[in-house]
Amino acid sequence: MNDKNSLENSISNDKILDRRDFFRKTAALSMTAIAGTSIFASEAVVDDSAIMHHVPWGQKWGDPVTKNLYGMPSEYEHNVLRRNTELLASGNYRASIAVTPIHESMGIITPNGLFFSRSHGGVAHVDPNEYRLMIHGLVEKPIVLTLEQLKRYPSVTRTHFIECPANGGQEWRGPQFNSLQFAKGFMSCAEWTGVYIKTILEDLGLKPEAQWMLAEGSDNSEMGRTVPVDKVLDDAMIVWGQNGEALRPEQGYPVRLLLPGWEGNLCVKWLKRLEFATEPWYCKEETSKYTALKPTGQAVQHFYANEVNSTVVSPSPEIPWTDLKNGQLIEIEGLAWSGMGTITGVDLSFDGGKNYVPAKLKGLVLPKCWTRWSYMHTYKKGDVLLLTSRAMDDAGYIQPTVDQETAVMGVESVYHRNGVETWEVTAEGKVNHVQIRS
């Protein structure tokens, strides 16, 4: 992991800053503050304490703590939702996707209520008391586990994104949605708890000739997918916990497969069966789907990891800069992620990818996890910007340009698009999704 992005570095930002240090450090800045308007909040009212008495606060009892023993968002947040359109996936609401409002995202955790939901046969409801997981094939001791037995294995907790390989896949020929949520919201990130499959295999005994693992779900699509044993023995997990509670039904309650960094459809939900064998299965979902058509007419099979990727998150078409004042300092923020490792850096361009400056990685930087990046910008009213981000990972990859990507893959594929994205900020501060060829 790159030193500048390390956790230690992140933590050292918190070192005790005593009062004397603070005043030495901020003397110059404070002078600016005294002289003129606030740098960040340029329209703020200065000391109009009368305002505080016009708002009818604190004049009655609030709700009892027993009102919602399982809490819900504020009614004022009713617009922050997963969303679906018939233009996404099949148009059948049971074999479709509801996407995450990443324009409203903060940090690296997606709350469970907003985690994107994709299914091929609808959201199954499995009774945890009837739940069984069968592990068989090339193992010394095949087994059928209840949920309680599965949970007795020593657990592990890891923070990873899950991304549909079709994230942005409508847009090979150019933007279809002037919306960050619809353009790039086929992904979310959470803290997962479960067991490494290698731990179970130490218990059951994997036969040396095993090369592939079939995973199958208990929904009506079954979602059979085959996984190479090397990935299984690396970091594959069987998970029952998401962000500190049981998986939600639409995430595969009570149990799903998690292959950190790999295509979301491989992370089979409502998991009922793992079978080990010498050959891959070539199931429906890895032949008729989830292959990528190249300009040669041939399709790529057996590709799994979501490649290094990034997008600007703020501003967005949904939350533009139309209220910003000239000269105001503003944070441009974005997300970067790689299914192959850890993000090592993100560059930001203001001219659609001709010139780049390095952005700052912020907060925790973890492998196969959303990584948030930031760049402080002084806004000039009237300027037109073409904001393009470009991420790098510790596997040695960097996002391709649009032309580099289409030269190899053409525009007929659906999956694994990771060419750079561009967001235009107009002279009025509106934001448009555009594609810059280069």
Added chain:
Amino acid sequence: MNDKNSLENSISNDKILDRRDFFRKTAALSMTAIAGTSIFASEAVVDDSAIMHHVPWGQKWGDPVTKNLYGMPSEYEHNVLRRNTELLASGNYRASIAVTPIHESMGIITPNGLFFSRSHGGVAHVDPNEYRLMIHGLVEKPIVLTLEQLKRYPSVTRTHFIECPANGGQEWRGPQFNSLQFAKGFMSCAEWTGVYIKTILEDLGLKPEAQWMLAEGSDNSEMGRTVPVDKVLDDAMIVWGQNGEALRPEQGYPVRLLLPGWEGNLCVKWLKRLEFATEPWYCKEETSKYTALKPTGQAVQHFYANEVNSTVVSPSPEIPWTDLKNGQLIEIEGLAWSGMGTITGVDLSFDGGKNYVPAKLKGLVLPKCWTRWSYMHTYKKGDVLLLTSRAMDDAGYIQPTVDQETAVMGVESVYHRNGVETWEVTAEGKVNHVQIRS
């Protein structure tokens, strides 16, 4: 941060384990597996694949992805809730607490729906469009900010616990609740997004004579509390985001104060006002409450950080070991936390604190954050265990014994109890909350 607990170490557990390594490493274990029952799941059915065909799975469409655009837990998890009893706090449901089911917790994130909820005047509902934050007193440029203006400051995301200083405070004389949730569930942990107050003060200019900050909420209790400026300039935050979405109403929507590691009541919810001055305020909530009565009859004031603490989480009275078989390997898991820094180690005793063995810290180890620990134990049916945990932090503190703590604080206080806790496992595997004097 201690090397063995570092993030790098945590990540290195994930290094590629190739198939050859795996088979070398597990050859001995696999032999055990082949010879007898599974180590972890000793009652599991071996290869009874008929079972898989008795369960009525996959025979109909599931729910459409559009059913819950804001998702909810499975109906089977209806028992995993915050809980309240009249025995907690005032008995008035508006000035009370609903506690977190930490016996069901996983990892270090508490989902927002289960985050403990404490209020002194009920849960206030503040319209974000009417929201105002006034910052005044000893600042060069006093200001009144709208929510939108506040959010324009550069943001920061940090994972921290919040703990009511009364966590376990009913139990100075001994256990009152044979329940982990009621005994130790006055705390939760989340990923918070907001702005460091030092960033705002760089903008506004803090006057050098400022020594104290008053924080006041807009609920009907106002919850006035005074904070030393050194803490404000260290890591105090104004937060609007929790686990990737807006704060919930019961957490102070739209804005609360966060003083990482310090008493929950100081993290003023529905925050409306910050004022800087040379002296503390001595508000109602820091004189009549939130002081600690000592055996001398004097009360301790101005104590803020929640001291180093820990508890066993699994097994618990709620989830006992009554189904475990003799000889089964089982993970004993717990939580440790310190408001003064980072957990450096946890010891576990099987005899109520006479002898200790070191437990393993697992997952992310972050400052002022829940840290999960683990110990693998071979269960002997019929043994009676007295499980006591003892945590240490990098500020140099270790949890006191019950006698050490009561010698200083007596048994008349309510707050800041961090003496070691003991959980008895009976010969039948039931779990009881007990107190061992030593």
